[in-house]
Amino acid sequence: MLFSKLFGKTLKEKPTDTEVSSHALMERAGLISQVVSGVYSYLPMAWNSLLRIESIIREEMNTIGSQELHLPVLQPAELWDSTGRKDLFGQNLFTLEDRRNRTLVLAPTHEEVLTSLVAANVQSYKDLPFILYQIQTKFRDEERPRGGLLRCREFHMKDAYSFASNSDQLDSAYEDMIQAYNNIFDRCGLSTVMVEADSGAIGGKDSHEFIALSNIGEDSIAICTSCKYGANVERAEFVKPVNSGNSSNATPEEVHTPGITDINALSSFLNVSKSDLLKSMFYLADGKLIVVVLEGDYEVNEIKLRNTLNIKDLAIASDSLIRSAGFIPGFASPVGDHKDVTVVVDDSVIENKNYVVGANKVDYHLKNVQYGRDFKKTTVSIEIGSDLALVKDGDLCLHCNSKLKIEKGIEIGHVFKLGTAYSEKLNAYFVGADGVRQPIIMGCYGIGVGRILSASIEQNHDPNGIIFPKLIAPYDVSLLGLNVEQEDVKNEADSLYELLTSSGANVLYDDRIESPGVKFNDADLIGLPIRLVVSARNIDQGVIEVKKRSDSDAVKISKDEVVKYVTDLL
RNA sequence: CGGGGUGUGGCGCAGCGGGAGCGCGCCUGUUUUGGGAACAGGAGGUCGUCGGUUCAAUCCCGACCACCCCGACCA
Structure with missing residues (x-):
């Protein structure tokens, strides 16, 4: 790609309405542009990245045997009434009327349509298990969108659903999915932790969130400093010491x-x-x-x-x-x-x-x-020992008694064992080997595609700009021709661009008539993994300068070896 | 839904009851050339919208709208 032809301008100054760094950098680097609150246009560079993220997701989903399909965004409101989620989502659900005054919704997620589709296509335990997924635009009328792509009203999400005839099959899909998620986030250059999550109003038993640690995140999680325990603070449990003090039965x-x-x-x-x-x-x-x-x-x-x-x-x-x-x-x-x-x-x-x-x-x-003698819980059927307390930093882990630490992070993935709540409501049943009709056991698994991009930039940037993880960068290489008005520089840079491109690298070639400072700064801002510099000075020495965005120093590589050197880094 | 803030050229901002400005960016030319160059010339704005006050409103008053932040809320 020639920089002179690239659609999207870089900005010198931080746009006023951006607060979190990933958002500011994405606007400054010309990746995204806001249309209304919580809705963004993705410019070519952002789109390149998102497509790369999606293809990583597809590979990992396909590896565990999931099948991709595509479901509609526009759905009848009655479908959402049938599970009670129209009320549950409430104002967050975008609704509209068609010309016949029928109410439709813009889907915020896809359990309902997919479960009814599956209901019509599964009759026997022999049809199970399987996993379906899609990457789709979703709509949620969030009250307060924020942070650019972190919390949007229109966003891209990968959602997968597993259908099983018994709990072993569900467990196995769940485990496969967790493995796939770890691979995906890893390849996207994200550092994440998996924690136990609240499964919400219509959740099933097990639920885990994948959190990209970041102090601008909206979720708080408690992580054990010693064992593997981690949970969203919404559900985190911890040791509540029994006071050793006096145990006399003194009266009030x-x-x-x-x-x-x-x-x-x-x-x-x-x-x-x-x-x-x-x-x-x-x-x-x-x-x-x-x-x-x-x-x-x-x-x-x-x-x-x-x-x-x-x-x-x-x-x-x-x-x-x-x-x-x-x-x-x-x-x-x-x-x-x-x-x-x-x-x-x-x-x-x-x-x-x-x-x-x-x-x-x-x-x-x-x-x-004391409890029991002087007052007691009343009426409600809760079991003794309900845990109603919020974990705080320094509380002790129930599993190993070490200290828990509270961290903030961005939820980029969430997996649920749904059980049969949806299949029962939407009549998705199968006949088992024993001839008994029973509801399909479901799981659902989401990943925020835009959030991966945002969170990844949030975790990978410096004061000069983005430091793209290599597998999700919009291009692999920034090729800077310094003073391309000089013919030898232009020739050298042009031919290097051709060579690299034909050997498979995605190169953003800065062929603009701009001063070196402008080019260096834009290259840092956009943050492609590798930067190459062609200049009169380097030509005299017969070298090309190579610098990783994540390194502070450049190395000089001879002209003849530079293509191999660079392609080896990719 | 409560609290706060902001709306002036593509971006960042200043301004003021009577000529709409600055910096960056953009266009043309000359000079420059390894970390956001210099000079000269130039294009670009219904001052968020509607209403009111006034001889006169971008400015004062009112309503509304939009966007951002904090909180509440959020499979």
Whole structure:
């Protein structure tokens, strides 16, 4: 490719509306251009990269025996009603009407269409198992798109679905997929970790996310510093120490605590550790007031809370609501008789004794309070020992007791064992060897193609620009002709371009009449893996200068050997 | 959905009740040539939209829209 013909201009300055570096660099290097919030045009260089990423994905998907197909974006809304996901996606679902006033949706994902397609094509266990996948544009009306290609409203995603007649087949597809994902991210130059994930409202049992570590990421994960455990903080579990303190059965006693309304103040006022205090958090859950009780050094994990109680709408309760239920904010606790309130207790509270809790009376707390005797969980059918606490940095790993570390990252892949939730709703059944009709067991597996590009740039850049991993770079080589107005430079650069191109390299040849500084800076900004310099000075020495974008120094290679040298690096 | 910010040429920005400007980029010419060259000349803008105030609005007032950030939310 001749730089003089390349569509897409580089910019000297960072565009105003870009905050994260990958986004700014992609705009500056002329890779993408925003059309509206969360929607981008991919210019030729970005498109080259995305196609290379897609072909890596295809290779790895095909290697594990998946078949590619292509499903529509435009889908009838009723299909989404049949699984209840129209409501679940809610505002995030783009909907439109056709000329006959039929409501259609722009698909945010494809479980529904594919499962109904499969339902019509699978009758017997002999038809199973198999994996289907596609790379498709998806639409989600995100409330807050951000970070360029990191969170878009229109984006490319690879989605794969496995269909099995028994759980061994599902497990095996899941394992194959994990292996394929690791290969894909590896080849794309990404450093990722696989962690346990929350499987959400219609999820199955197992679910893992692939996270590209990055401090601009929107996901937080807890990783064990010693063993292999890692989980999204949404579901991360950790050791909750049992207090060794006194285990006497002292009776509750009021303590005067004037103006002490929060855990930190109470802890220092009474000179007891926060884990000896109980925190009562009030929520409005699907219209009902609930109080979550946990030790003072923990925060409520709202995802765990939602999952445990199967809550759809969850919000912090207002002070007025708390008061009207007979509690005093700041001095509230579940101790006492509270008919209309559901009490939910974190498992850390079950074993320990002699907590300090609010007295439901202004300026007073109670000490020597214990679960079971002085208050208990009410009504709801949760098992004792529900874990409702949010992991924090330094908590201990349940598996090896080492410290957990909290990291941020970008979710670039997600795998789920869906089970039979979709096949039951969409009537995708098969007849087993025993003659019994049963639902197909499913898994689903997504990868954000644009997110791979963004995350990869996020992990691979320096102050001068992008440092493209070699397998996903838009071109392999930047060939700079310095002062190509000089005939010998132009001839030399032209012929090197021909030689490299014919030996299989994808070369971006900077043939522009521009000063050397401009060319060096653009080459750094675009960040192709290898840079070659042809100049009068180098011609005199009979060499071509070769520099890897990731290295700081260049090497001089003789003209005759440079093509081999470069193609060996590819 | 709450809070904050910004809308002026392709990009980055300044400005101001009465001539729409600067830097970068772009075009032409001359000189230059290894890390964003110099000089000269030139093209390019309904100042986000609508309404109001005023003799006069890019500027003041109001509404709306768009975009960005923080939070909430998010298989």
